[in-house]
Amino acid sequence: MELMKKIWQLARENRKKIVLPEGNEERTLLACKSIRDNGIAEIILVGNVEEIRNKAKEIGADIEGINIEDPETSDKTKKLAETFYELRKNKGMTLEKADKIVRDPLYFGTMLVKTGEVDGMVSGAIHTTGDLLRPGLQIVKTAPGVSVVSSFFIMQVPDCEYGQDGMLVFSDCAVNPNPNQDQLASIAVATAETAKNLCGLEPRVAMLSFSTMGSADHEMVDKVRNATNIVKEKRPDILIDGELQLDAAIVRKVADQKAPDSDVAGRANVLVFPDLQAGNIGYKLVQRFAKAEAIGPICQGFARPINDLSRGCSSEDIVNVVAVTVVQAQNCAK
Incomplete structure (x- = not known):
């Protein structure tokens, strides 16, 4: 498809960091090789390192060189929890509760987007749209002048x-x-x-x-x-x-x-x-x-790109949505 070829090329010209919070999901792992080999994005997977590597080995997915962040052991978790607490303390959030919430992969990934550790997030292969939108709206919120995602x-x-x-x-x-x-x-x-x-x-x-x-x-x-x-x-x-x-x-x-x-x-x-x-x-x-x-559904209106996948998606669909997310992130940076 000509459009996707153009989007892939745009992604390659200015690669961005994209977090995939469904780190041990099979299609996500299979997509990583194509994303890496085609130079589309720098990927960060979220989840237990050993579980992800074992799953990748089991299904024959090459994830060599792909970064993995485990919310339970990451040196980023404490800072993300503190930031999440500051964002939500007026809503009754406590530090203890914030620390527990950001260990959820979707919230961990969304906080990486919010803090600029990554440029965008793609999820939804095993989560509902509501699961994705909830932390996105709580944390990243909408872009200036946009009232709705x-x-x-x-x-x-x-x-x-x-x-x-x-x-x-x-x-x-x-x-x-x-x-x-x-x-x-x-x-x-x-x-x-x-x-x-x-x-x-x-x-x-x-x-x-x-x-x-x-x-x-x-x-x-x-x-x-x-x-x-x-x-x-x-x-x-x-x-x-x-x-x-x-x-x-x-x-x-x-x-x-x-x-x-x-x-x-x-x-x-x-x-x-x-x-x-x-x-x-x-x-x-x-x-x-x-x-x-x-091609879609793709989200628009977030201050930083967060995109949903169909739960029936293929690994190729994930690659394409990651490429779209990279281009969206490029436009956010302008």
Whole structure:
């Protein structure tokens, strides 16, 4: 896939440290060799050193040269616990409790991200999205000006005239069940930045609805319309329009009829769905019916990159998400 080749190349040009807290998970261990050999990232695994090495040997995973941090013995644990205590003491945190919590691999990894010991984290092969987001939101929090963490999929549709030669970015398809208008606006801004910085697109953002430019009146339409106006006011540099039905967003002939004055309609390459039901259904329809490659879900909106994996992911998926996380970290550093 051309996009992933470009992302791998960008990762190689400025390697970052990425922590993988599921250190003894088989697919994670198998991914380490490819990440190391291709120069994509410097990896830190979290877990018991002996257990990880024994598991790697058992499955034939070459992890020579990969750093391993065991929260139970690491010289970093004490400092991470103290920092976590300072971050959460107003919430009733104690030093004793903080020391116990940061020994959890996900919290240990998240604290490494927070303190700058690493540049990003990838997890989720054996943990739920909630398991990942909870420490991320408690510790790393959202980026300045971003009110909500969301997700996106990069959709690559073969032999397709829509989007940018068949490439579109869909959001939010995995995190927020029913964002309000301000959250939806924040998701749109974050996704436009993702399309530009990660995919190399000039984002044209369509705010999707069952209505196009006032063809229907409903509170659900109002939410999309208001979110669009919020983005236009706060970020006039972003090319965005809505509310738009899907066909008006991506099909020129339909756009000419339904939204002839729009600079986005018929040309959108970023599709922002009004809620999680629509987004999740939408990306899966395209993936199955159009045989599209769906890269994601990838998180956006954290102050430093933290990314989720599907529990059904392959080792190749982990390599690709690590590469994406590296590029996100590069953009954070700008």
